[in-house]
Amino acid sequence: MAVAQGAPPRGALLSIxxxxxxxxxxxxxxxxxxxxxxxxxxxxxTITFVLMHLAPGSPWDKEGKQLSAAVVRNLNAKYGLxxxxxxxxxxxxxxxxxxxxxLSYQYEDQPVSSxxxxxxxxxxxxxxxxxxxxVIFGIGIGVIAALRQNTWVDYLVVGxxxxxxxxxxxxxxxxxxxxxxxxxYRVTGGNFSLPTGGFAFDQHLIMPxxxxxxxxxxxxxxxxxxxxxxxxxxxxxxxxWAKGLRERLVVTKHVLKNSLIPVVSALxxxxxxxxxxxxxxxxxxxxxxxxxxxxxAVSSRxxxxxxxxxxxxxxxxxxxxxxxxxxxxVIDPRVxxx
Amino acid sequence: xxxxxxxxEDLRTQFFTSRGIVHAVDGISFxxxxxxxxxxxxxxxxxxTMTAFSILRLVPxxxxxxxxxxxxxxxxxxxxxxxxxxxxxGNDVAMxxxxxxxxxxxxxxxxxxxxxxxxAHERFSKKEAQARIIPLLQQVRIPEAARRAQDYPHxxxxxxxQRAMIAMGLSNEPELLIADEPTxxxxxxxxxxxxxxxxxxxxxVGAAIILITHNxxxxxSLCQRIIVMxxxxxxxxxxxxxxxxxxxxxxxxxxxRSVPRVDVARAERLVSIKGLPPDLVRLPPxxxxxxxxxxxxxxxxxxxxxxxxxxxxxxxxxWVMMRNVAQEQREETKAGEVSREAATELKQAGSG
Numbered sequence: 284m285a286v287a288q289g290a291p292p293r294g295a296l297l298s299i300x301x302x303x304x305x306x307x308x309x310x311x312x313x314x315x316x317x318x319x320x321x322x323x324x325x326x327x328x329t330i331t332f333v334l335m336h337l338a339p340g341s342p343w344d345k346e347g348k349q350l351s352a353a354v355v356r357n358l359n360a361k362y363g364l365x366x367x368x369x370x371x372x373x374x375x376x377x378x379x380x381x382x383x384x385x386l387s388y389q390y391e392d393q394p395v396s397s398x399x400x401x402x403x404x405x406x407x408x409x410x411x412x413x414x415x416x417x418v419i420f421g422i423g424i425g426v427i428a429a430l431r432q433n434t435w436v437d438y439l440v441v442g443x444x445x446x447x448x449x450x451x452x453x454x455x456x457x458x459x460x461x462x463x464x465x466x467x468y469r470v471t472g473g474n475f476s477l478p479t480g481g482f483a484f485d486q487h488l489i490m491p492x493x494x495x496x497x498x499x500x501x502x503x504x505x506x507x508x509x510x511x512x513x514x515x516x517x518x519x520x521x522x523x524w525a526k527g528l529r530e531r532l533v534v535t536k537h538v539l540k541n542s543l544i545p546v547v548s549a550l551x552x553x554x555x556x557x558x559x560x561x562x563x564x565x566x567x568x569x570x571x572x573x574x575x576x577x578x579x580a581v582s583s584r585x586x587x588x589x590x591x592x593x594x595x596x597x598x599x600x601x602x603x604x605x606x607x608x609x610x611x612x613v614i615d616p617r618v619x620x621x
Numbered sequence: 622x623x624x625x626x627x628x629x630e631d632l633r634t635q636f637f638t639s640r641g642i643v644h645a646v647d648g649i650s651f652x653x654x655x656x657x658x659x660x661x662x663x664x665x666x667x668x669x670t671m672t673a674f675s676i677l678r679l680v681p682x683x684x685x686x687x688x689x690x691x692x693x694x695x696x697x698x699x700x701x702x703x704x705x706x707x708x709x710x711g712n713d714v715a716m717x718x719x720x721x722x723x724x725x726x727x728x729x730x731x732x733x734x735x736x737x738x739x740x741a742h743e744r745f746s747k748k749e750a751q752a753r754i755i756p757l758l759q760q761v762r763i764p765e766a767a768r769r770a771q772d773y774p775h776x777x778x779x780x781x782x783q784r785a786m787i788a789m790g791l792s793n794e795p796e797l798l799i800a801d802e803p804t805x806x807x808x809x810x811x812x813x814x815x816x817x818x819x820x821x822x823x824x825x826v827g828a829a830i831i832l833i834t835h836n837x838x839x840x841x842s843l844c845q846r847i848i849v850m851x852x853x854x855x856x857x858x859x860x861x862x863x864x865x866x867x868x869x870x871x872x873x874x875x876x877x878r879s880v881p882r883v884d885v886a887r888a889e890r891l892v893s894i895k896g897l898p899p900d901l902v903r904l905p906p907x908x909x910x911x912x913x914x915x916x917x918x919x920x921x922x923x924x925x926x927x928x929x930x931x932x933x934x935x936x937x938x939x940w941v942m943m944r945n946v947a948q949e950q951r952e953e954t955k956a957g958e959v960s961r962e963a964a965t966e967l968k969q970a971g972s973g
Contacts, residue, residue, distance in 0.1 A: 517723065518718055518719075518720060518723040518724040519723065519724055519725055519726040519727070521679060521681075521718070521724075522718060522724045522725065522726070522786075522789075523726070524679060524710065525677055525679060525710055525711055525715070525716045525718075526710065526711040526715075526737065526738040526741055526789065527707045527708060527709070527710035527711035527712055527738075527741045527742060528707075528711075528737065528741045529707065529741070532737070532741070536726075536729065536737070537726050537729075540726070540728050540729070541726070541727070541728055544728075614728065615727075615728055616727075616728060616773040616775075617727060617728075617773065617775050
């Protein structure tokens with residue numbers, strides 16, 4: 284099985300020989316994959332750094348007002364921006380090794396790390412809940428549709444997933460607001476409605492989570508349905524029926540165990556995307572999350588913030604892929620890592 | 622004589638497709654006695670596999686058994702409710718499939734898959750089932766059975782997988798084992814070993830076997846009786862020896878000749894039957910074989926011949942019958958010899 288993200292070519296730089304035994308080999312494998320994060324992050328930082336400095340504009344270009352040349356010079360000196368780019372790059376690398384991600388430009392004197400620690404929890408909470416919904420409903424309705432192929436249940440699921448997969452999140456979000464905030468407020472005479480924005484651990488979560496999960500649910504449901512239909516046609520499923528197994532056993536032990544293999548590989552990247560936040564959902568529902576923080580950082584050329592979020596996203600994507608690869612060995616014995 | 626173990630009566634299985642109705646099995650009747658070995662022979666699309674699937678009520682969509690009875694010990698499988706069918710499958714009648722590479726679940730241990738076949742039924746307790754896995758694997762001659770039971774199918778060779786399938790099939794001591802092309806996906810020496818194994822199991826365990834194949838040599842090396850199918854119907858049936866000596870239906874005769882030979886010149890090595898099996902949606906009128914038959918007479922195109930007794934225990938569905946065909950037209954080699962030689966070779970390969 285090909286290892287998706289940050290996969291080293293065989294016999295490369297960091298390759299460590301993996302013994303054939305399972306347990307010990309797996310531990311070494313994980314260590315090796317995590318070590319591979321170092322070069323991956325190095326490239327990510329380098330590319331981001333280059334792109335950032337190639338992009339026109341500077342952190343001090345504020346809309347409307349023009350800072351005086353002296354102020355700009357002072358600011359550049361304070362944040363080390365007057366040094367040659369190569370020097371800045373080297374300094375940044377050294378700092379990153381010490382887990383020092385620098386100070387934000389837009390929020391004066393705030394370390395980037397504390398900005399991230401503040402904006403990530405709302406994003407992660409919504410992302411995790413959405414992921415849970417996706418796993419439960421995406422897989423659930425996908426399997427049911429496949430088992431009831433060509434019945435109204437199946438058509439309903441296919442219809443939903445087609446619409447769901449082609450409706451942008453901001454449309455879903457706005458429709459939800461119209462129904463559950465505006466209309467519900469009017470219908471209940473102002474006694475009950477869902478909040479349109481903000482973040483707290485209650486009703487504030489419902490609409491963002493639903494908005495965020497509609498598209499992935501549709502996607503995972505389609506994938507699960509297709510993969511389950513494929514497995515249902517396999518010879519070994521017929522063998523299972525021929526043995527006289529109960530339907531429940533045929534479905535759980537023979538169909539699902541096989542049909543979920545491709546679904547798991549799709550869930551990895553889905554998880555990474557969810558947990559790193561959606562600009563659109565966070566904007567529609569005014570959530571102070573990291574997705575929005577990232578976009579704001581990009582538009583205001585907040586270099587340290589851009590770099591730190593990019594590093595965080597890279598680590599999450601790499602780890603999500605590692606988890607998927609590890610899960611593979613659990614659900615498919617044919618897969619050997621190393 | 623004791624009642625037969627399995628009695629198939631006028632079975633019809635059809636597929637309802639957008640092209641029309643596919644007459645996969647078109648009114649066949651036959652018996653299988655206890656402990657008997659019967660070969661069902663025919664080309665692809667002759668309905669032999671669908672006959673087997675019908676017996677286990679495993680006909681896939683959009684197919685359906687439309688009429689007929691399948692009496693297993695006087696119980697009609699066609700009429701059984703879902704629970705009874707489930708109990709019947711794998712318990713009274715077990716089936717081994719064509720491709721051992723794809724017939725085992727790739728993500729479940731072989732031992733577990735055998736265990737599951739037993740725990741699905743009430744014949745053995747959980748404990749007994751556990752204890753039977755290794756002896757079963759030994760019985761089908763899988764070396765290091767205890768360790769192998771913990772392996773996954775991909776760690777098995779093709780022959781071993783088919784052995785594991787057989788072990789699974791035998792696990793509930795069924796009275797009938799249906800083997801659908803059990804050796805097609807395997808190489809010749811392994812084929813011979815599997816046939817030897819089936820033969821020995823038939824002798825030791827006493828299970829009746831239906832062997833489904835297109836290979837006459839396999840039938841000769843294992844079976845007592847042959848049923849030849851064409852276009853969903855039986856065209857000839859009788860004891861193996863008798864059919865090999867004097868096949869009466871031209872199709873049987875052609876099948877017997879079409880075994881590849883190593884001992885003759887390359888050009889004559891493989892005699893094939895000209896033409897293709899008929900379209901099961903639009904069957905030709907009269908005898909279904911007449912478009913491909915070199916001995917046909919005018920009547921064959923109009924009227925379908927009945928199954929007629931041609932010798933004791935032997936029936937054939939033909940207006941002409943091979944015994945009425947002039948010797949020179951049948952050519953010098955007796956068709957049966959070709960297959961018989963192949964069968965002998967196969968036996969030698971198995972013991973060697």
